[in-house]
Amino acid sequence: MAIGVKKVARPRQMSGGETLYLLEILRGLGVTMGHLVRNVFRQENIATIEYPEVRRVMPPRFRGLHRLMRRPDGTPRCVACYCCATACPAVCITIVAGESPDPAVEKYPVRFDIDMLRCVFCGHCVEACPCDAIRMDTGWFTPPEHTREKLIYTIDMLLEK
Amino acid sequence: MPNFTLNGISVDVPEGTTVLQAAKTVGIEIPHYCYHPNLSIAGNCRMCLVEVEKFPKLQIACNTVVTEGMVVKSDTEKVRQAVTGVLELMLINHPVDCPICDQAGECGLQIYYMKYGLHKSRFAFEDKVHKKKVQDIGGQIVLDAERCILCSRCIRFLQEVTGTSELEFFRRGDHSEISIFPGRPLDNQYTGNLADICPVGALTSKDFRFKCRVWFLRGTRSICPGCANGCNVEAHFKEDIVYRLKPRRNDDVNRTWMCDPGRLEYKKANEARLLTPVVRENGGLKAEAWEAALSFAAFRLWETVEAHGAASVAVIASPAFSNEELYLARKLAEEVLRTPNVGFSPRSSGNGLSDDFLIKADKNPNTRGAQLLGISEEKFDDIVRKIEGGEVKALLVFGNELADFPGERTAELLSRVPFVAQVGTNEGAVSLAAHAVLPSASFVERGGTFTNHAGRVQRFWMGFPPRGNARGGIEILVGLANRLGAGWTFAGEASVFRAIARSEAPFAGMSYESLGELGQIAGGKG
Numbered sequence A: 001m002a003i004g005v006k007k008v009a010r011p012r013q014m015s016g017g018e019t020l021y022l023l024e025i026l027r028g029l030g031v032t033m034g035h036l037v038r039n040v041f042r043q044e045n046i047a048t049i050e051y052p053e054v055r056r057v058m059p060p061r062f063r064g065l066h067r068l069m070r071r072p073d074g075t076p077r078c079v080a081c082y083c084c085a086t087a088c089p090a091v092c093i094t095i096v097a098g099e100s101p102d103p104a105v106e107k108y109p110v111r112f113d114i115d116m117l118r119c120v121f122c123g124h125c126v127e128a129c130p131c132d133a134i135r136m137d138t139g140w141f142t143p144p145e146h147t148r149e150k151l152i153y154t155i156d157m158l159l160e161k
Numbered sequence B: 001m002p003n004f005t006l007n008g009i010s011v012d013v014p015e016g017t018t019v020l021q022a023a024k025t026v027g028i029e030i031p032h033y034c035y036h037p038n039l040s041i042a043g044n045c046r047m048c049l050v051e052v053e054k055f056p057k058l059q060i061a062c063n064t065v066v067t068e069g070m071v072v073k074s075d076t077e078k079v080r081q082a083v084t085g086v087l088e089l090m091l092i093n094h095p096v097d098c099p100i101c102d103q104a105g106e107c108g109l110q111i112y113y114m115k116y117g118l119h120k121s122r123f124a125f126e127d128k129v130h131k132k133k134v135q136d137i138g139g140q141i142v143l144d145a146e147r148c149i150l151c152s153r154c155i156r157f158l159q160e161v162t163g164t165s166e167l168e169f170f171r172r173g174d175h176s177e178i179s180i181f182p183g184r185p186l187d188n189q190y191t192g193n194l195a196d197i198c199p200v201g202a203l204t205s206k207d208f209r210f211k212c213r214v215w216f217l218r219g220t221r222s223i224c225p226g227c228a229n230g231c232n233v234e235a236h237f238k239e240d241i242v243y244r245l246k247p248r249r250n251d252d253v254n255r256t257w258m259c260d261p262g263r264l265e266y267k268k269a270n271e272a273r274l275l276t277p278v279v280r281e282n283g284g285l286k287a288e289a290w291e292a293a294l295s296f297a298a299f300r301l302w303e304t305v306e307a308h309g310a311a312s313v314a315v316i317a318s319p320a321f322s323n324e325e326l327y328l329a330r331k332l333a334e335e336v337l338r339t340p341n342v343g344f345s346p347r348s349s350g351n352g353l354s355d356d357f358l359i360k361a362d363k364n365p366n367t368r369g370a371q372l373l374g375i376s377e378e379k380f381d382d383i384v385r386k387i388e389g390g391e392v393k394a395l396l397v398f399g400n401e402l403a404d405f406p407g408e409r410t411a412e413l414l415s416r417v418p419f420v421a422q423v424g425t426n427e428g429a430v431s432l433a434a435h436a437v438l439p440s441a442s443f444v445e446r447g448g449t450f451t452n453h454a455g456r457v458q459r460f461w462m463g464f465p466p467r468g469n470a471r472g473g474i475e476i477l478v479g480l481a482n483r484l485g486a487g488w489t490f491a492g493e494a495s496v497f498r499a500i501a502r503s504e505a506p507f508a509g510m511s512y513e514s515l516g517e518l519g520q521i522a523g524g525k526g
């Protein structure tokens, strides 16, 4: 097959005045100054918020950090059924079940860790829970930490949220 | 041989077969709870209803014997409605606390509800009859009376198999419940089977309770290593931790049962394991790579043979090892080290408990195998005498203990030998004294065969690769022998078994294929 030659349209040569960019710089500064003046005099419409003093309001169905619910007597509502751990596609929930001294409870989580570094915030765990013991309604996402260990949330941290 | 028609399929069955059994042979599943192949027929759960032509009402398949020309249907709308009705009746007072029930995932109610139920409950939770939960009724069992569907399997097991009759029905109507007699807990060595035969979560195992959800477990066919009976089991594990043993049906050995001590044998595969080769030199212990540890052990054995002659080396085999490993151990002693000192002892520190059903006094899985392979018990005592006399300069020990010797005796004996190498699975008196510890795989981490007390050669299969740095016994033995110049080419247990079948008379004509799942009697029978 013969090699075809394709003609590419070149941009027009710029004039001397245009190559100075002076006009364009002034025009850009104009936009900036316009915003500056507007923000100084009409502050309620600023898009930027002063995080962390001010926090954005999340939509009601936003899936944020998990929390574990408590029974009226303060013990965890979770019965360590492993449904959430089974449903979790990221395999980030680690549960160790124990025999509760209260026969009406029978089974309770001795350990319940969520590895926030692996969580994909899919919400499957919440859907799977038969006891409404785990929720993602804290309205917030994972804060930054300095070490990986701090991002493995234990049962006590999850009950506090 | 009566011939009958089941769902339009014509089936020939032996005289006396029930419809339920016949259906199973042609792969048609009839739901059932109270029927159990190794118990008498009670016919009380009514789950197995089928339509039989010329009968006005539905019949129970578990107790209807096939007769010539019978026409049975198990897939009609009428049958389906009846089964759904029975299931709904059973669930009326059921607590449905699956989230905290250990049976969830392998529960008869869950399985059949998904197949035949899927109905909405018409019974208010407040109206349910509540019974006592979490009762420790002795043995390995916890009873939850509320979950019981009154199938009477447990009662029949305790009457017909153990003959101890500790459980019975009490009260009437929807207050009926299963219980022990006051102050008389389960008292037999086979209580664990109750958790297996209970189709629901009414009887659960104390040991397995809440340890792991069953759907995370994988299983492998195995043989219980707890005694010479060689009960066929299924070992259930998750990753490299074993969680439980469950009996596997073999009507010639253990039917569908196993004993309570045997159920706990899995713990040895998890706890106090030797996981990395260790070498003791100049008084210090050092974890070594396999190559270095094997070379070290082989060199010390060779050195001893060179310096003091072959008779100064001894091999103590173990009846806890497979036929394949024992064969190679003997071959190593006879053909490579050329020492006459090779023996084993069937004595062990276990309790020696035995009965006339499954439990044997010999607590080793493969004593018979060692005997059939010509490894002698007298030689063991002989070797011990030689150790005491200081004649043994190097010793290769298989297993974790020496006969039934207490720890101090083992330590004292082994301290008389300048070089001791151990091939074993668990920490103990031998591993503390050994100069080279070669960690071997547990019974779930390797494949092979055991020969039980009656001479039945039975296979066990590898569930997962050896934990940590452990290695299969065959691999260790081949490594040692080849470093001593043997040039063995065995790879895998099958190749070793082929060699056994060729050269050892009792195993002649056997192969892994002929052994199958249920085994074969050594010496050409069964």
Ligand code: SF4
Binding pocket: A084, A087, A088, A089, A090, A091, A092, A093, A114, A118, A119, A120, A121, A122, A123, A124, A125, A126
């Ligand atoms: S949100 Fe999804 S990924 Fe995160 S813990 Fe729940 S199931 Fe797992």
Ligand code: SF4
Binding pocket: A077, A078, A079, A080, A081, A082, A083, A084, A085, A095, A125, A128, A129, A130, A131, A132, A133, A134, B099
């Ligand atoms: S699904 Fe709910 S009750 Fe079950 S273990 Fe998870 S949080 Fe606990």
Ligand code: SF4
Binding pocket: B094, B095, B096, B097, B098, B099, B101, B102, B103, B104, B105, B107, B108, B109, B110, B147, B200, B201, B202
């Ligand atoms: S016995 Fe079966 S249905 Fe009943 S609570 Fe247990 S798992 Fe659920």
Ligand code: SF4
Binding pocket: B147, B148, B149, B150, B151, B152, B153, B154, B155, B178, B197, B198, B199, B200, B202, B203
């Ligand atoms: S406890 Fe289990 S085996 Fe016994 S009658 Fe009840 S359901 Fe059947």
Ligand code: FES
Binding pocket: B031, B032, B033, B034, B035, B042, B043, B044, B045, B046, B047, B048, B049, B060, B061, B062, B063
């Ligand atoms: S299995 Fe037939 S009545 Fe229970």
